[in-house]
Amino acid sequence: MRLRTRLFILITALVAGAGTARADGPSYAGTDGALRVAIPRLEASAEIDGDLADPVWQQAARLMGFSQYSPDDGRPAEDETEVLVWYSPSAIYFGIRAHAALGSVRATLADRDHIENDDWVQIYLATFNDGRRASVFGVNPLGVQMDGAVIDGSQQGNGGGFGGLASGREATDLSPDFVFESKGRLTEYGYEVELRIPFKSLRYQPTDSQDWGIHIVRRIQSTGHEDSWVPARRSAASFLGQAGTLEDLTALHRGLVMDLNPVVTARADGAGGGDGWTYDGHRPEFGGNVRWGLTPNLTLNATVNPDFSQVEADATQFQFDP
Secondary structure (H helix, E strand, O other): OHHHHHHHHHHHHHHHHHOOOEEEOOEEEOOOOOEEEOOOEOOOOOOOOOOOOOHHHHHOEEEEOOEEEEOOOOOEOOOOEEEEEEEOOOEEEEEEEEEOOOOOOOOOOOOOOOOOOOOEEEEEEEOOOOOOEEEEEEEOOOOOEEEEEEEOOOOOOOOOOOOEHHHOEOOOEOOOOOOOEEEEEEOOOEEEEEEEEEHHHOOOOOOOEEEEEEEEEEEEOOOOEEEEOOOOOOOOOOOHHHOEEEEEEEOOOOOOOEEEEEEEEOOEEEEEEOOEEEEEEOOOEEEEEEEEEEEOOEEEEEEEOOOHHHOOOOOOOOOOOO
């Protein structure tokens, strides 16, 4: 009887710990139970080619221990997933090693934001760490991108298969397009993907040291399962509120953030005469638009010599008594 009790305790402990997220590197659970991890800041760069063999990846923090999020949250993940994370002064880097059964990975050269029918991995970065909003960066096994934003309580309806009521989290608004690099490849054990997200593509807190919320979700199309690094619960009031934390990010440099859009307008007036049409050409007019990111949260927009032909006119309305 005593042996049977001991076996029951041992099996219970193994099952309880099988789906626990963990990170190789300085990490701990905070007072609220959320997982916190300190990722290394390296004065280095990596070629985004889908191959994690570069020596710099050996110094990255390793996020492992994924558990199932959908359809049955809390169960151990059937396929192993490992995410490597580090950052340089100008960008944050993610490397993904996703294990899968031979021949089960679904990957196509799809259009941007249309990888919902492939295997994919989504990274939610809550740069203000408020549990309410996050930027989403997704890739399929070949590195094809999807991106957007999530705001808790917004009830977005254009998620295109990413989120929604079926997944227990807000659907992703796919209208934002961020500038980031990604490349992936299939391997004998599954697939590998590299991502580089420059800080100039993000809005974040104006402090020297800051914490970012993070969620990582993986979709396995062959089984219909979704796995999450943080052991999130679908029944919880907020998906973003269950995020882990990237702790103590320091000395982030955005560099110059500026968009220039030059405009040239030309016009020719024609008039009929006795010998045919004559044309009076006018000198072209030059103008342009500029968008300058002064700080991560302050943007200056200006227009020089605007072309009002591009301004939408008010739609004509008719009012009558039938």
